Structures are given as structure tokens and as C-alpha cells.
Amino acid sequence: MNEILRHPSAEAELPTGAPVNMSRRGFLLGSAGVAAGALVIGFGLPVGTARAQDAAAKVAPGTRVPAFLEIRPDNTARLMSPFVEGGQGVFTAMAQIVGEELDMDPQSFVVENAPTGPDYLVVFGKMRITGGSMSVRTSYDTMRHLGASARAMMIEAAATRLGVPAAELTTEPGQVVHAASSRKVSYGELAGDALNLPVPAADSVKLRDPSQFRWIGKPVKRLDMYDKSTGRAIYGIDTKVDGMLHAAVQHAPRLGMTVASIRNEDVVKAMKGVHSVHKLDGAVAVVAERWWNAKRAVEALQVQWNEAGAEAKGKGIRVMPADFSTAAFADRLAKEPGAGKDAEKEGDAAGVLASAKTVVSATYHSQYLHHAQLEPPSTLARFNDDGSLDLWMPNQAPEMFQADIAKMTGLDASKVNVHSPLLGGFFGRHFLYKSANPYPQAIQLAKETGKPIKLIWTREEEFLRDPMRPMAAVRFRGALDETGMPIAIEAISVCEGPTEGISGHNPDKMDPTALEGLTGKDYAIPNKRIAQLYVENPTMLAYWRSVGNSMNDFLYESFLDELADKGGQDPYELRLKLLKDNPRLSNLLKAAGEMSGGWKRGPYTAADGTRRARGVGMASPFGSYTAAIAEVSIKAGEIVVHEVWEAIDPGSIVNPAIIDAQIQSAVALGLSQVLLEEAVYEKGVPVARNYDLYPILPPSRMPRVHARIVESGEKMGGIGEPGLPAIPPAVANAVSTLTGQRIRSMPLSHYTFEA
Amino acid sequence: MKKFLLTLIAIIVIAGGGLFWFVTHKPGSPFDGETASAAPADLVHRGEMVARQADCVACHSTPDSKPFSGGLEMGTPLGSIFATNISPDKQTGIGNYTLADFDRAVRHGVTPDGKRLYPAMPYPSYVKMTDDDIRALYAFMMNGVQPQNVPNKPSGIEWPMNMRWPLALWNAVFVPSGTYAAKPQQDEQWNRGAYLVQAAGHCGACHTPRSVTMNEKALDEGGTDFLAGALLDGWYAPSLRQDHNTGLARWSEDDIFAFLKNGRNKHAVVFGSMAEAYNNSTQFMTDDDLKAISHYLKSLPGDPARDGQPWAYVAATSATGNAGKPGAQTYAAKCGFCHGTDGRGKNEWIPPLAGAASSLISHSESQVNVTLNGSARVVTADIPDAYRMPSFREQLSDRQIADVISYVRSSWGNHGGPVTPEDVKALREHTDPASSNPIVLQMR
């Protein structure tokens, strides 16, 4: 018979979710500082102190070894990553880079997200975000130097210990070697001594010759696989602290509305487990002993909402109009009068278009998208006796969140401890977005109850407040010469870019994220004009994986196929012609063609009897270059994507296995967008509040994906996002070829196809 | 409702030659000449109960409007009509109605200026309400409801189709006269149940089939069509008679009571239009009234000829047994996690599909509709349900929905018959997904 546990949290043998501030191997985290009794380097400067150093200028980010590394007596290392892990593999990449120079096997690393502090502002040496596919490429040199500095400290400590000159010492993984005397000392043994040494100047250390790399460039196994395969990985939603209560919210149906009154507060207060009912800014909340009770109670609250007043603008939020509909808005964008403002101009597009014999024009559309990361947003907030505030919440930019919270609460930033757990997917969801992050609510609830509060948004409340990947209507015109070659292209995008949507529109500036993917195309079309006609969105906007490129490459590359068709050209050959003076991209496109067994457009009948066709798309996002080919057929009126071949040139690489995984992932999201996704608003509210009405790519629609890395040796580009933008046009172009029906908007589920 | 109005209007036009006096006169009311007097609080309270029984709010409010300030849009091919403002506002509502005016509107469908109401207003049922209930209802509407100055929305139906006077002729033929008369051979509980079902509850408005002239085929237990099941607005309201498959024969009085009181029992959970009737009406009735209704319904005999072979659970055709059928895989991926691979649901929280009336009725509309659109939240005593039915219109094609419902209707002993993609397509075009927000219409 089984023993009956009356204290259910006391699960003996099986993990029950470790306390939040304990990593799986029992290291003390964050402000706790040095692990008691352990011989370590690292945290000689407690993190708290590091954080308190307001004079950020004094710290050269990414140089102070102790802020990043702890080496344990058992010869394992704990590395504080400036970048948050959300599936993109950055923890492993950091361990590879640092391990390479430190001479320590990445597999012996435990990586955690670093707390806030000036040490970690390693993006371009001055800021810290996990996004824009910037992590590895912007910190690569810094992190290599950091590892090399740590290695130098180990050698220095060993020199003293062994009484030999440092120059006689070398290292092999995890130990310092004195070849002359055949003596070896492990890093774990040396760590205590190394702690007291000054960190050598970053530029004084010698970096490993890339030809000697053992881990960089290799498919090193990821460090988080086991924990993530056994439920041990702890996400924001899983965090817990003693004495915490749970909270759930009900948001106002439209942003900007405020609580007028609650009709049935007494009924709800009497519900099981309910601790208290709260009125928040544009929301009501229930705090309860269990989240489920809070959720049911908050749904039961019958709230009368006030329409938004004038004060809403001052809060930096957008008031959602009661009659807003995406269908009407798309229509408005398409018809908005104006020629827009130039973002990119070469030659005389207007003149050529006016005089050309053949002009093709078409209006294309992109749609609103949800991030739909699988982990719903949450925040755990705890006020401490010393007046400080601890927060556990998914975020892509801890210092930015910290600064915002300091401002909001009036606390000094040094008193705001931001913990950044693993992200259950992000895709741009966890930046600082006004009205879209739960922490202001959690903080207020913690204050009002005097208890630690863990607030989780239901999926429904998330989809009500998730900020959107912008919609756009792009008016294209293209001119062809007698040979069918494009000689001019004009694209006027009627849209608002995500950056200006988030940070405010400046009429004197262009938002590059609005047009990237329309701009920056490398095709040799002599006359071009890419312009933006700004129209403010009624929704809050956000970054979505691959940002402007997520839609703009679809728009441009599909129109390019239209030009090819009009000019009687094969779209693949046309691209090669337009890239003939660009060896890097020609190579890349040829690589994709070759992977697919040689370019063929179709339609053709495949071995299984299905009619199929292929499409091609290219993109140059985030410092990397991609070319993709997709093969499609139609089954029962639905598009089937059979194969995707994608070649990526990120310049140089750190981990090919992670790149392969990221390509698979980006292909999936790109397909999800082009096949299925659109966030529709009617009467000021999103129609879909869960995955039922906002389907995302299910396993049954995943094609086989073949990725190839073309390492040109050029400057290192991004990895997390670049795989996406070429996918939607490759699929749409294939479908256009197969059906003869031109695809000018996403998703394809809105089109009807003959079976 | 669309078909209903279309047919009705056609009839109106055909009948267009009636007597001027007849079609414009105002029927008499027992309250004629009575002057207003202050309403005591208990009368107002009783009136509120009557308003719940009659579910006035269901049509005369919307989730976004103030109580009784006007509501539901009913689309017709000729244009929309809107339920009116019946708050006691003197300009835009019924603030100037005398009790007699009110009575004429509720029980006879005639406004103070002699205009005939469309029988979307269920006065053919309300006519059976007692004078006492009308008096109480009036007291509540005048004193318990806040006046709301909200002008009525004009109907979108244009002349000549908007003429109302021919309705008087329809009324003369199809609307019974007089209040409910108790059957002395039946006990008090039965009579109370019959009264609620036939009069204020107007159950027949949805559950009784209509003839080509759009009148309910029977208005009381005297007709075998009474509450025998009917299709309305994309939902099939099942039989409330003792039919084994499509009615309530397998339900005990306690089961019926639980269904009306809690919105659920081991056989079913309210969905579609019944979820709204439950949210706004039945749950607010007294236990005695609900027991009376249950008692009365159990007295209505079934019709085995119409109902067919009695259903019995057959395990052999469970999800694993006929896995090869089209729809089986969709069932496993989309339905089985809640309704069970055995089709038996999860206690009273998630209803069974095995043996459900909707799986046995030859009309598939309810199942198609609820699969396409999900169902409204069931809200009991202010508290929304723990589990809701999602919408599958964005995930499944017409063919996939047809297949999965056909699968359900042929598994576990179900024999409702197959569904075609065309059936799904027709409903897809004319329906919208249910809101995931709990919708609670306010009366005060």
C-alpha cells in the first residue's frame, strides 16, 4: 500500500520543482553570493555589490571574470549568461565560447541567466537584450576574451602553486599542465587562489587560433536537454517562494477602459480560497490560495467598465476603438492616399515606371500575428523586509525592466532584483511593452496584500493583451524591359513599424524595422524606391520573430515572382541573374537549388501521383543570408508543404546543430504564419482568445526540412530569426505556380483551392 | 429565425386583404381603466421572478447594453429587426405604458398605438400568463428596472414588407385566447409545471415544431407535437417528451431538475441556445417551480415510431474499435481528450456524446454548430463553468467536421446518421463562434 502524504509538497524522491532560487545542482544563485565553503573564483564581488555600482562606466562590460564564472571544486563551472535562454540555445553557445578559451569542456558548465548589472551589458558593449538575433554575434569577442582571461588567471595561480614560471604552463581541458614536471592541477583546485588575482586586461590575453577550436564550430550537445525532457526545467510560471499567494486577472475588453464598478464583489469574495479582490489599471484581479481558485473567481467578477478617458494617452497606451475591425483597417491601409516617404532610393524609379512599356502593379497585405509562445506570461513579485523587491518574470531585457520598475515603484534600481527564468518560448513577446507585461499588476497586488504574489495570465487574457506584429498594405509597381528583366521597382508600404509603434513615431525619422525586407534587398534592379506611408495602428505593436522581415520578404519576394511571370522568366533563374554580381548570394541560392536536387518549378506530378510545384524565396535578415525552396501540393483543398530546403550563410558559426534546430524552428513559424495565422479583431476585440480560433502549426503540417549552412567566413550574422523570412514567399510562390492563383496575402487558409 | 420571418412575411403579404377594423383595433385588457398605484416591494420582487421565467432579458438586452434598453438583432433576408427598449423610460421605453397597455403588448402583441408585434415576441405563449403574473411583471418592469434613454433601432425591413397589420390575422388564427386553465384531473404540481412550460417559460417556442405557417404545431400537451423537438436558428432543440433517444425518457425528474438548476447532469450540459436560457432564466427559478416543470415534462409521452430503435451503449464501436473510419483520428486528437475515447464524458462536467440526444437526432445542426463555434459559457450563480467547448471552425475543414461528427454519430451505439460537408458549410457561413467570455445579462 502506498503511504499517504498529508503534506503534499513533501514529495520525497521525485523532483517537485526546486525552490526558485536554487539551480538544479544546488548552487546558490544571485544575491546569495558565494556558495558557502566552496573554493571558487566568481562572485568575489557579490552580485549585489556589482549591481549597486551605478557607475556603470567604471565597469567594462564582459571583462570581470568573477561576475561571470564560478569554478567548483568538482571541476564544474557555473556561467552567468548575459542572454536569456528561450530555446535558441544561447546558454550552450555561451558555454562553448567561454569554454573554448578557458579550456574547459562546455559539458561541464551550468549556465544561468545573469542578474542585472553593468557587467552584463555586452551587446555592442553597452546594452543587454536577448533579441534581434544579436546575442552571439555581438558578444562573441567579449566572451572569448572573458574565457581567455579566466584561463590566464588559472595559469597564474598554478604558477604560484607549482613554483614555476607561468610561461612553462599550458592547459588541457579543466586543468593546468606543467609538462616539464608532468604535474597537473585541476581548475577546481586552483579556483580559490585564482579568486584573489587581478583580472588581466582583456586585450593582454591571447585568443585561441580558430583552426585549433575544439568546441566552437562543432555540434556540441545542448546543456539543457535532460532537464527539459524530464520536467525539471523551471520557467517563470513554475517559480515559487514561501508564503506566496496566486493571482489571476480579467482585463478590460478594450485597452484604455477602466474599472467603474464590480457588481458582485461579495459573491466572489465568498468563493472558495479567495483571499481578496482588487481593482487594477484596466483590469480586476483576484488573489487566492490556489491559482485555479483565483482564475475562476476573477472570471466570475461582473465588471462595469468605463470607456477610456483622456488620461489613457498619458499612460502611453493606445485606446482601442469600440468599432475597430482588422478587415476595415486592411482596407483603409490599401486605400490610404499618399506616396510615402523614401527609405531607399536608387536611380529614377518614378521616371522609368512612367515610361516603361510593361508595368506590373499589385497591392499586398500582411496580417496581425500573435506571439503565441506556449508559456503564458507570469510574474512572481515579493517585497522583502529590507524594502527591496524581488521579481521573477520572463523578460528579454532585465535592466530595462528593472529601470521601468524602479520608476514605477519609486524604489532605487539597486533594490529591484530582476530574476530571469527560462522562457517557454518568446519570439519577441517578452520585451518591455506597455500594458502587455504582468509585472505592474503583480507588484500592485504584492503591495496591497503584503504577500508574495504569483500572477499568471490565462491564455485568454494573454491573447487580449498580446501586442501585435504590425499589419501592412504594400503597393508595388514594377517595370520590365523588353527582355522581361525588372528595371524599376517601387514599394510603398502603408504601415507602422514595430519600433515606432512601441517607442513613438518621429515624423522626422524612419523606423528601419517597418521596411526591412523591402529595403536591403540585394537584387540588381537599377531603379528602386522603397517608401513608407505612416498610418498609426489602433493596437499595441510588438516585435515578432524576424521583425519587419517576417512580413516584408513575403511581400517583396512574392511580387518579384509576379514580375518574373510577367516577364516570362523563371523565378529562380531571374534571381540568379539579378544576383550575378553578388557571388555570396549566388552561391547561397545555388546551394539551395542543389540541395533540392536541382531547381525545378513545376507543376509536375510526383511519384505518389500528387501534383506539386516549388517556389523560392530569399532574405537577408539580421546579418545573415538565406535562400529557401518549398515544395507544395494540395490535398482536400488544403496546402500541403512536403519539403523545405533552406541554405543559410551566417558568415561564421558557433554550433551547427543549434543552427539546424533554429532553421527547423524558423521554418515552422514561417509556415505557421503563411498557412494559418491571423489575429482578427472585430468590434474592438480579438476574435480568438485561445489556440482554438488562432491555430498554430500542428505536427501534421510540418514538412521535412533540409538545412545547409554555407559558411562564407564573412562577418558573423544572427541565427535565431534569419531562417524565417524566406519561408512564406517560398511557399506562396509555389502555391501560385501550382494553382495559377496569385497569392498576395497571408494566411493561405483564407484562400479556396480546388482539391 | 430567418426562415421563420421570411415565411411569416410571405404569409402577411398573401393575407394582405383583411378588415381594417380588425387589424387595427386594440384588444381589451382586464386592466383597462385601472390607474397606476405604487407597487409594493414584494410585488416587484415577484415580478422579477416572472421576468426570469419569461426570460425577457434574453432578447431585450445585449451583453453591451444597459438592462432592457433594447437588444437582440434578428437578421432576416429582408433586413434586421431589433428587440425594443422595454425599460421604463418615458421617451424611448415603455415608461408611459399603463398596466393595460403593457398587458396588451405582452399577452397580445399589440402596442398602445395599435401596432402588431412580430411573433418573435412569444405572445402566443405569454397569452396564457395569469393576470397576477402580468401585474407583477409590470410592477417589476416599471419599478425594478432603471429607465434607459436609448432610442429603438429602426428595423431594416422596408415597405411594403414592414407592414404589421396583417399579423392581426395571423394572430386571430394561431394565438390561443385566454390564460392557462388548470386541469382539475392533474395535481397542483403538474398544473404549475404545465403553466410555466406553456406560458412564461415559452419552451415550445424552441422545442415545438412549427407548421408552414410558422405557428407552433401544438401549444399544450393535447398535441403530440408539443415539445417534440424543432430546429431554430441553427440549433436543434430536442424533444422534451418521453422519447428514449431524442427526448427525456432516460432522465429522471431529478435529472431534469438538476439540468435546469445547475445547467448540467450526468446526461448533458446545456449548450447553444439552451446555455443562454439557462444562464438567464431557468437557474433563477425556485426549486419548487423547477420540480414542477420536471414533473410535468415527465408526463408527456414519447413516440417510439418517431424516436426509433432505443439507444444502448455499445463498447465495440468505441474510438479504438472503429479506428479506421474517417473522423476517428480527428476524434482522438480533438474531441477524445475531453469527451473520452469511450464517448462518456467526464462526470457531469464534460457531457457524454454516447447516447446524447444530439448524437441520435437525425438533425445534425446542433452538433455541427457546437463543433464549428463552441458553446457559450455556462454561468451558475455568477460563477462560470470550469470547462468550455472550444470552436473548431479555424482548425477543421467542412469535410473533417462532417467526418468527425459522422464518427460520433455512429460510435458507441449512436445512430444519428451521417453528416455531409455541405451540412457543415451551410452552418459555417451563417454562424459565428461563441464568446469565450462569460456573458451575464443584467436585469437591474
Place this chain on the structure above:
Amino acid sequence: MQLQINNKTHEVDADGDTPLLWVIRDNLGMTGTKYGCGLAQCGACSVLVDGEIVRSCVTPLDSVIGRSVTTIEAIETDPVGKAVVAAWVNHQVPQCGYCQSGQVMAATALLKQTPNPTEDDIAAAMVNLCRCGTYNFIKTAVNEVAGRKEASL
């Protein structure tokens, strides 16, 4: 109510209609089982009940009383579960990892019932959503446990 989970019996204080998911996560403090949608749409909350895969967010507590619940925390106590986890690590399946508890449970349920699943069996059983798009890795890993190299990859 007494709930048998991972071979232990717990006394839990919760209403009968409480989803098993929240009993597991909050009452019992085991957070390996995830909340993604609460609507039987994603599968992040998948657990085993008497060896059968269920979505715990739509499984009322009172429907599993007297039955045996297995969560991801105990997955390696089952030999098939252990093999699945090993294959997941071997093929580096997870990305963000949030859906993976549910994926591992689904794969374990499949392989316990059908040790040699066909491609169709796998497609029919592995229906949980993964926003990170790890579907091809999942397929490969399941195939490996099933003892065959996937021809198509």
C-alpha cells in the same frame, strides 16, 4: 479526496471539478506538467491516467479518483519513459522545452501501448503543439525508441 499519483497517495483538498493540472501544479507543487491553453488545445499538460494519455487541464479531479496518475516527474521510473527521455536527449529534441513534458508523456503512452508504431500511429498519437517547431526531432526520437531509423529524414 485521495489522489494516487506517481505511486503515492495524496490527500488533496480541492473541488471535484478542479482540473487535475492545477492539483498537480499547485496542491502538489509538481511543476513539470505545464499550462499552455487550459482548453485541450496544446497538450502541454499531458499526463498518464492508468497508462492512457490525458490532458490534465480538462481532466476533473473527481474523474481520476481511484485511478493511477503518472506525471513527467516519474517518467524515468518507467522503462519506456526512460528510453523516451534518453532518445529526447540523444536527438536534442527540446528548444524552449515548455511543451516537452507533454511530448514525452505522449510518446511514452504511445510506445507503451504500441511498441512498434507505424508512421501513421506516430502521427495519430503525437498531436501536441510545439511553438518552437521541434516536430521533426520528436518524430526521429520516437522512431528511435521504436527501434527503427526513420527512412524519411
